[in-house]
Amino acid sequence: DAGVTQSPTHLIKTRGQQVTLRCSPISGHKSVSWYQQVLGQGPQFIFQYYEKEERGRGNFPDRFSARQFPNYSSELNVNALLLGDSALYLCASSLTRTGFIHEQYFGPGTRLTVT
Amino acid sequence: RKEVEQDPGPFNVPEGATVAFNCTYSNSASQSFFWYRQDCRKEPKLLMSVYSSGNEDGRFTAQLNRASQYISLLIRDSKLSDSATYLCVVNRDYGGSQGNLIFGKGTKLSVKP
Numbered sequence: 001d002a003g004v005t006q007s008p009t010h011l012i013k014t015r016g017q018q019v020t021l022r023c024s025p026i027s028g029h030k031s032v033s034w035y036q037q038v039l040g041q042g043p044q045f046i047f048q049y050y051e052k053e054e055r056g057r058g059n060f061p062d063r064f065s066a067r068q069f070p071n072y073s074s075e076l077n078v079n080a081l082l083l084g085d086s087a088l089y090l091c092a093s094s095l096t097r098t099g100f101i102h103e104q105y106f107g108p109g110t111r112l113t114v115t
Numbered sequence: 116r117k118e119v120e121q122d123p124g125p126f127n128v129p130e131g132a133t134v135a136f137n138c139t140y141s142n143s144a145s146q147s148f149f150w151y152r153q154d155c156r157k158e159p160k161l162l163m164s165v166y167s168s169g170n171e172d173g174r175f176t177a178q179l180n181r182a183s184q185y186i187s188l189l190i191r192d193s194k195l196s197d198s199a200t201y202l203c204v205v206n207r208d209y210g211g212s213q214g215n216l217i218f219g220k221g222t223k224l225s226v227k228p
Contacts (some may be wrong), residue, residue, distance in 0.1 A: 033215065041203050042119075042218030043159065056215050090158055092216075103149070104216060106158040 002027065004093050004107030012113045013081050021076045021110045026092030030073040033104060034066055035090040049074055078112075086114045098103055106107075117220075118142055121203050124222035136222050138186040138203030145217075147206040148179055149176050150188045152199045153221065159202055163188070193226045200224070 005024045013019050031050040035043035047089050048056035049068035056110050068074045072093075078085055092104035121138045128134050136150075148165035163170065165177040165186055176189040186203055203219040 024213075035216075040220075042204075042220050043216070045215035045217070048215060058215060088156075103161055103164060105161065109158050 003092055004105055006091050006107040006110050007111060009108065010111045012115060014115055015045075015081055015083060016093060017081050018077065018079045019045050019081060019112060021089050021112075022073065023076070023091030023107060024073045029095050031094045032068055032072065033092045033094070034074070034076045035042035035092065036060070037090060039090045047074070075088050081114045086112060116141055118217050119205055119219040121219035121221045124224070126222060126224045127207050127227060128193055129227055130193060130195060133189065133191050134193055134224060136188040136203070137199050140186070140205045142205070142207060143184065145158055145205040145207045148186050149201040149204040149206070149216070150177055151204055153202055153217055154199050158189065162201070188223070195226050198224055198226045
């Protein structure tokens with residue numbers, strides 16, 4: 001079975017531009033979460049979607065938005081890019097919203113460079 | 116204070132050594148605990164979930180102490196292929212919000228021949 005897939009793998013944008021990143025979860029997984037990882041740090045939570053609804057939001061500005069589609073794939077949008085948005089953007093999927101163990105499986109990430 | 120804190124590292128050990136990683140978390144509402152492994156420029160991969168009773172998977176043993184809010188990972192007989200960054204992760208499920216994992220900064224392990 002395919003794991004979590006993300007596209008594109010790499011992206012170079014200039015300040016002020018907008019970017020859309022895409023994620024397809026593992027088949028059967030209904031929950032998708034987005035994380036930002038800057039160099040030397042652990043991933044930081046941005047959003048979680050479950051059944052096409054936002055279920056959690058991290059401490060990120062309104063320039064960041066996301067959505068989930070009926071097939072459970074997801075997009076992350078970032079507007080008005082800043083140099084500090086340069087990072088690895090990770091998508092993770094999990095099987096279910098409820099339950100004690102929330103194991104999440106990560107995609108390979110999209111490496112965004114803002115110049 | 117960060118919500119999840121780990122040994123700063125890096126740890127440089129010879130093959131065959133036993134190495135222990137320690138992690139503390141500050142939010143007593145944390146419910147699930149994990150160790151992830153991340154190779155350079157790759158995504159984090161789930162290594163182990165951590166249970167209160169402790170759990171073992173081959174050379175890897177994880178322990179959780181809820182009273183002390185402390186998590187550990189022990190690697191025995193370390194291999195060159197164990198070289199990676201180890202991330203301590205907790206998850207809290209507040210009503211309505213399930214999926215945010217809180218990561219530590221990670222501890223880099225280098226296993227040398």
